[in-house]
Amino acid sequence: MQYRTAIHRLYSKASHITTPIFYPNAKPHIGHLYSSLLCDVHHRWQLLKENQSFFTTGTDEHGLKIQLASESNGFDQPKKFVDKLYMDFVHLDKIFDINYTRFIRTTDPDHIENVKELWQLCLKNGFIYKGEHKGWYSISDETFYPESKVVKDPSHDGKYLNTESNNEVIYQSETNYFFRLSLFRERLISHIKQHPHFIFPVTKREQILQELETTENLLDLSISRPSTRLKWGISTPNDPSQKVYVWFDALCNYLSSIGGISSILNNTAEVVSKHYNAGSNVEMQLTIPHPKEVWQTTIHVIGKDIAKFHTIYWPSFLLAAGLPLPKQVVIHGHWLCNGVKMSKSLGNVVDPVDMASYYGSDIVRWFLLENSKLEEDGDFQEQRLSETRELLVSKWGNLVNRCCGSKFDVERAVTKFSNKGHLQLQEVFQNEPEISQQIKSHIKLLNETKDVFEEKITLFQYSQLLKHVWGIINDANTLVQNGKPWEREVDQQDAIIFLSMETSRILTILCQPIMPALSQSLLDRIDVLEERRTITFIELGSDEAYGKYSNKRGREVPLKRIPYRLSE
Incomplete structure (x- = not known):
């Protein structure tokens, strides 16, 4: 009995925190670093307290955007393209001491198997069906938008934009598989109300709740694309003529990264997750004790632009598969540069690696955290x-x-x-x-x-x-x-x-x-x-063994002054 109590205490201190997995269609910017940094500090704090902590991050490597970018860059296979791109994110994490437990890629074999398992569970439980889809599709956002959120592009005749991200949309009709999202509205509202910290901060919780309560019917969600159009993706288990919708694929990474769906459903006492170490071909092993309990401590840290996917779609997929929900979704703002939204056309995208090379990575870490307010956009x-x-x-x-x-x-x-x-x-x-x-x-x-x-x-x-x-x-x-x-x-x-x-x-x-x-x-x-x-x-006077050579002349200063490099 004493042994069981000790084990329970050990595992009750376990925790799991995640960044979104990043789309490697461009070099990482300050926003990617910010998400990672919020998680890294939380994870390191748990380790400092000698708790067990898992921290996962990675890259989302499937989808039409990657397929088109790969072709335009002269790659004969998208996998070769993403093998090159994802290393930029690994490099960023190395520069800034991001101490992740696992860097997951959606091209990892164990992840692909978990996506198929999630699909099969939702299908078996009656939440996936085949149908005809007509609507406005954004390649940039990898999602369809309703007619109510589509407007003409005032600067280009014949083009249309969606009002959420202002990215271009095109009208198309195709046969897809659908997820019965419409069946989950009441369950989502009930969960959010019964678990007031599920969405944080409160302002974001209220926004999501209001959207659910004022939307009479959630539309069922298209979760596949024809293989004739989308070649670069995971084939649906029951129909090779279709590829899995990129968000259904990507969101599953959170389960894959801590042992997978079966281990969570069965609450296997100990799971060894085998994967390749980021940046090398060395196989790694990650031991996850009591994966169901670990999963239920999970905190997703995400940017505000993907809140809908994590607070509406993702919980619905999990409920449909009979899986428990994560503990919390933490939503943060974006980063501006000198008060202006960052964009390539303006040339004001902040390169965090460049900043670290001059000012030091820890100075950049401190600055981002010191100017961090979840509810507001930061200004670099x-x-x-x-x-x-x-x-x-x-x-x-x-x-x-x-x-x-x-x-x-x-x-x-x-x-x-x-x-x-x-x-x-x-x-x-x-x-x-x-x-x-x-x-x-x-x-x-x-x-x-x-x-x-x-x-x-x-x-x-x-x-x-x-x-x-x-x-x-x-x-x-x-x-x-x-x-x-x-x-x-x-x-x-x-x-x-x-x-x-x-x-x-x-x-x-x-x-x-x-x-x-x-x-x-x-x-x-x-x-x-x-x-x-x-x-x-950390108690006052608890260490009597330091300071022996502190007053010795010639010791190196830990942090030296450097000039502001843009000063005239």
Whole structure:
């Protein structure tokens, strides 16, 4: 009985988070990175707490857009084309330390088998039928639009646009297989109301709910395309003359990436998912314990443009197949550049790899998170990115550099005050109530910080989290400035240096999910041992073994100043 309880506790801490899988028809931009970054921080936070976490991302490689792009680029096979394209996304993840568990491709053999299994379950349960489809189809969006959402293109005679994405649509008639989406409206409304956090944030939940409640009948969804038109896709299991609709294919990746449909339905105790490591032909094995429980912890992080597919289509497919629904769909805004929508024609598409090569990947990570609000579009401005780096140098970097100066002794301060109790720091300044009160307030802030991280990361409120971090950094710098440790006797000097260095040590450990590489450099600078960079060592005074060489002259500065490269 005790063994079962221990196992339950272990697996109850498991979690799964996903980005959308990205369409590799163009190089990745700042929006792709943003989705990945939101997931990466959440995933790394779980790992820092020593929980089991799975994080999946990847590329959506089938569909008419890929087929046409492959032909226009001179490839005789679309697979060769996507084999080249998907590597850009793998490279982006490598540059920015995106610590995924699996990078899935919809051309992976295990995924193809899972798509077929999802189709067969929906067919067997009576939710797929064959019919004639007439309507307005967008190649760019890979979807049909109703007549009510189609307008004439004012700038081109004879062309039509859809009002959702403003992409061109063409009218066509063909035989397809249909999914009985119309049967799921009430079930979706009921689930969203009974699980108020299923769609997050609240504003997005209300939008989806209103759309469902005001739509009298959901139209059945065309989920296949004739093989004569769409050659590059998965054949429908029951009819090779049809190819699976790209969204029915793509959405299934979330199941494939953690062991597959059968393992989730059977709740197999342990599944080994075999796949090829992204960027190589090396076969990888991913062990997923209790896949059904893991699946029900799943959080999908997506952009607002694909909300309908994830909050209406995807839950309906799962319900039709008899599968449980994921825990949550988190919907975020897009990124502008200097207040303007990014586009190739305007030449303002931000290349994140270029930004990382000059300012540093962790600076870009910090900037995107600091300016992250799910409900709003972000605005990328390179000058503000440069200013963010400068602030990190002047505030955080300077705090460390000052305390590691030759006038002080970090090791002595750490040895003196570690594990001695918080009150002792205040007692050193018992005749200076202002400094004593500042120390007391600062310690309170530090003690609250883990809970702040937990709350804000859970709610994806990264801008509020980093505002809290800045508050503590500024407070520590004020303590050094007001306390003037360079003018004090040894005990008082060491008390100020100790608390300042503890601030940097604790915050740096907690900020590892935010800035993984820079965190390691900061911890290296003050000689924190590798094994003491875990959540176990975030209490004040919990590490008495760092600082030995911190005040040695000639040590490299973790973060150096660089100029804003576009300045005149």
